[in-house]
Amino acid sequence: MVSILRNFLFLAGSLGLALNLCAHGDVHDRIVLLTQQISQSPTNASLYFNRAELYRIDGDFTNALTDLRRTAALDASLRRVDFCLGLVHFEANQPQAALPPLNRYLARPQKDQEAYTVRARVLAKLGQHQAATDDYATAIGFGSANPELFIERAAAFRSMGKPEEALRTLDMGIKRLGPLVTFELPAIEVEVSMKRFDDALARIDAVSARLQRKETWLMRRGEVLRQAGREPEAAANYRDALAAIDRLPPSHRSTRATLELEGRIRAALAATSPVVAPVK
Numbered sequence: 001m002v003s004i005l006r007n008f009l010f011l012a013g014s015l016g017l018a019l020n021l022c023a024h025g026d027v028h029d030r031i032v033l034l035t036q037q038i039s040q041s042p043t044n045a046s047l048y049f050n051r052a053e054l055y056r057i058d059g060d061f062t063n064a065l066t067d068l069r070r071t072a073a074l075d076a077s078l079r080r081v082d083f084c085l086g087l088v089h090f091e092a093n094q095p096q097a098a099l100p101p102l103n104r105y106l107a108r109p110q111k112d113q114e115a116y117t118v119r120a121r122v123l124a125k126l127g128q129h130q131a132a133t134d135d136y137a138t139a140i141g142f143g144s145a146n147p148e149l150f151i152e153r154a155a156a157f158r159s160m161g162k163p164e165e166a167l168r169t170l171d172m173g174i175k176r177l178g179p180l181v182t183f184e185l186p187a188i189e190v191e192v193s194m195k196r197f198d199d200a201l202a203r204i205d206a207v208s209a210r211l212q213r214k215e216t217w218l219m220r221r222g223e224v225l226r227q228a229g230r231e232p233e234a235a236a237n238y239r240d241a242l243a244a245i246d247r248l249p250p251s252h253r254s255t256r257a258t259l260e261l262e263g264r265i266r267a268a269l270a271a272t273s274p275v276v277a278p279v280k
Contacts, residue, residue: 027058045074052084061092079105083115090118095125113142117149120156129156133165140172147173147182154186163190181207188220197228215244215258219265222272231273238269 034051041047052067065088072081082105089098102119106112120135136153150173157166170187174180184207191200201224208217222237245253245262252258 027054030054031058043074045071045078048074049078049081049084052088056084056088056091061088064088083112083118086115086122087118090122090125095122098122099126111142113139113144116142117146120149121152124152124156124159127159129160132156133160145177147177147180150177151182151186154190158190158193163194166190179206179210188224192224192227195228197224197230200224213244213248215241215248215261215265218244219261219268222265222268226268226272235269235272238265238272241265242269 031051031054034047034054038044038047038051048067048071052064052071055061055064055067065085068081068085068088071078082101086098086100086102086105089095089101099119099122102115102122106115106119116135116139120132120139123129123132123135133153133156136149136156140149140153150169154166154169157163157169167187167190170183170190173183174187177183184203188200188203191197191203201221204217204221204224208214208221211217218237218241222234222241225231225234225237242262242265245258245265248258
């Protein structure tokens with residue numbers, strides 16, 4: 001119990017100090033200050049731990065790892081160091097090296113949403129998608145309000161060839177956090193991948209009904225209709241999208257984004273097969 005309390009106080013203090021350091025002054029200046037303090041107290045594990053965090057924020061992963069290993073050597077009981085090692089390796093795009101310390105840290109189940117999220121992302125990068133979906137589920141189970149967890153879990157299911165599970169995950173996010181566009185966009189993609197075009201169109205219509213500007217969604221509707229082989233309806237949606245752009249105020253009509261969208265819509269309309277009149 002004493003060891004657990006000591007670890008907690010150390011981490012609370014050191015992490016708080018790291019946040020304070022990042023909030024006040026330049027990161028490089030803070031690193032210089034901590035380096036001076038380390039020269040005066042070379043066995044103080046918290047100083048190395050805080051400097052490692054600053055190095056990580058600065059993108060200096062080599063020095064961050066060096067300081068984390070020094071922290072562990074000074075106090076091997078600090079299990080949080082394993083998480084930080086995994087995080088640094090992950091951010092350095094070294095997923096294979098990130099997995100062992102994360103596994104050590106999570107060997108004892110705990111309510112650490114961030115750790116499960118990082119390991120899920122590591123596993124996804126390594127192509128271990130089933131294990132990744134399990135970790136995402138654990139992170140989500142802690143009551144996450146982060147849409148990315150649902151979206152990334154759905155992507156892992158899609159990588160496994162399980163679109164139904166992907167869709168269920170996205171709908172779970174919609175139920176918990178609301179019908180966010182960030183959920184609906186990948187859900188529409190999944191519906192289309194399963195050739196459930198009417199369901200995809202229904203999702204598009206539901207999103208469009210909530211928005212004042214509809215030109216982007218009218219174009220997307222046309223794209224889905226084309227994929228469904230419904231060319232005349234697609235062309236009609238493209239024309240509706242152009243008409244919606246024409247109704248915009250000049251300040252909105254002339255923006256780069258709107259002009260680029262208009263160009264894409266016109267190109268799509270030109271590529272749409274014309275209606276062939278039946279032979280009488």
